[in-house]
Amino acid sequence: MPKTALQRNSRAALGRQHGREQGLQLGLAYGYHYGRCEAIMRQVPQRAEGRWDVRVLYVSSGKGFPYSPLDASIIEALRELVRELIVLTPVQDIVATAQQIRPDIVIVLDGMNYAVERIDAIRAMGIRTAVWLTDDPYYTDITLPMVLHYDTVFTLELECVDLYRQNGSAQVHYLPFAANPNIFRPKPIPLEFRYDIGFIGSAYWNRAYFFDQVAPFLAKRHTYISGIWWDRLKNYKLLSNKIELGKWMGAEETAVYYNGMKISINLHRSVADESFNKNSRLIGAVSPNPRTFEIAACGTLQLTDVRSDLARFYTPDHEIVTYASPEELKYKIDYYLHHEEERRTIALNALRRTMTEHTYSQRMAQMLRLLFG
DSSP states (O other): OOOOHHHHHHHHHHHHHHHHHHHHHHHHHHHHHHHHHHHHHHHSOSSOSOOEEEEEEEEOOSOOTTTHHHHHHHHHHHHTTEEEEEEEOTTSOHHHHHHHHOOSEEEEESOTTSOHHHHHHHHHTTOEEEEEESSTTTTHHHHHHHGGGSSEEEESOTHHHHHHHHTTOSEEEEOOOOBOTTTSSOOOOOGGGOEEEEEESOOOHHHHHHHHHHHHHHHTSOEEEEESSGGGOTTHHHHGGGEEETOOOOHHHHHHHHHHEEEEEEOOOOTTOSSSOOOTTOOOOOSOOHHHHHHHTTTOEEEEEOOTTGGGTSOBTTTBEEESSHHHHHHHHHHHHSOHHHHHHHHHHHHHHHHHHOBHHHHHHHHHHHHHO
């Protein structure tokens, strides 16, 4: 029997009412979590304690994106912590500038775009030098001979500390990266950026192999994946409508997507990647990657593969959730999608820990304490 106009209008009205109720619930849940995040942000100091009466000459990586956000975060933090900061790029005459202004120290990020002979010339003037390595242990074939030219070495990978010390570097310190709370922080975002599950990053081969195993699971859920090389997946067609292929987004946009995810997956790259490996000694990796801190800073639940030094920074099952296999990842995704309060509580704990201990302001203060006391 054909539907009457009254029946059609009644069904449309019910649909609109249902939509309004769903929207109200979604808005209430999102607003509740965001409000709790903001309460934490207001309670936690945004700047590390301390100020150093020193002149610092900072040399940027010179690599552009994606290193430029690291440079910007470090420069921003240093400006608030030292008496004077001079910033140069590797193509500028850093030796002449150092000779003219006589800084208390020259700090170089990455260092692979700057000739070590120039570092030797700066040291010959009696000026101290330091390098903060950005990609350990994946480029240790290049960095191992390079670090010998610096007075002090900072590495974001714990396994590289003894490597550099055993090969002649006297002053080596473990200093992982962090989060910039001016970028990676809770923020209100449009509905179009909200997903249940997400991953942002390049499809190194170990990631491609892992995601191939969870592809049927992710394909049935509200999933977002972004980055380069994802078309190397065997199950690419199954996930193609979930993948924004070839996109390498900036820090601001990445933070928007992290904020929109209920669960953000973190999967560290392998130390023996077949395509991008300058680590012929196969130096291990036990430290968390920068993504670990950035996800946590957005008030989003993070599910990460296990790295043995992770617990130094976040307590598993209290501030972060780990997985050791595709099956465990799938189980925990479903569990936390169906246990909203547990998911939010862990995410809030991670946010509080990040803003208290893992911002660039805290990292640079730690570096300055190690350099100057």
